[in-house]
Amino acid sequence: MWIDDGVISTYSPPEPTACMSEKMLAALTRIARSEGKAGADFIFNGWNEIDAADFASLTPGLDFQPLPERYLDGDFATSAELREYLSAVHIDWRHDAFEVVINLLDSMIEES
Numbered sequence: 001m002w003i004d005d006g007v008i009s010t011y012s013p014p015e016p017t018a019c020m021s022e023k024m025l026a027a028l029t030r031i032a033r034s035e036g037k038a039g040a041d042f043i044f045n046g047w048n049e050i051d052a053a054d055f056a057s058l059t060p061g062l063d064f065q066p067l068p069e070r071y072l073d074g075d076f077a078t079s080a081e082l083r084e085y086l087s088a089v090h091i092d093w094r095h096d097a098f099e100v101v102i103n104l105l106d107s108m109i110e111e112s
Contacts, residue, residue, distance in 0.1 A: 016100045019067035027076040028101065032108035039079035040105040046083040047098035054091045067096050 017025060031039050071093065076082040082101070089097045 016104055018069050019071050019097075019100060021070050021073040023075045024072050027074065027082065028104060029108060031076065031079050031082060032105050033112065035079050036109055036112075040102060040109060042079045043083050043086070043098065043105060044102050046087055047095075047102060049087075050095060050098070054094075057091055059092050067093055067100065072097055072101070 020028075035042075072089075074082070074085045076085065086094065086097050086101060
C-alpha cells in the first residue's frame with residue numbers, strides 16, 4: 001500500500017493466496033463455510049476502521065510491493081479472531097492484508 005498526493009493505493013497480487021500459509025487458507029475456508037457473508041462483512045467493517053492517521057508511519061520505499069509470501073500465517077475459528085489478527089498486521093501491510101482476505105472470502109462464499 002502507498003499514498004500518493006493523498007490517494008491510498010494498493011497492490012493486488014496476481015495470486016492472492018501466495019501471501020498466506022496453508023494454515024491461514026484452511027482457516028479462511030472454515031470461516032467462509034461457517035459464517036458466510038456475515039463473517040466477510042464483519043471483516044470488511046474492520047477494514048473500514050483502519051485509522052488514516054496510522055498511514056503517516058508507513059515505511060518509505062514499499063511502493064508497488066505485494067505482501068511477502070506466506071506473510072499471513074494464522075489459525076482462526078471465527079471472523080472475530082481473524083479481524084483481530086488483521087488489525088494487528090504491521091501498518092505497511094494492514095490495508096493490503098484486509099483487502100486480500102476480504103476478496104478471497106468473498107470468492108469462497110460465491111463458489112459455495
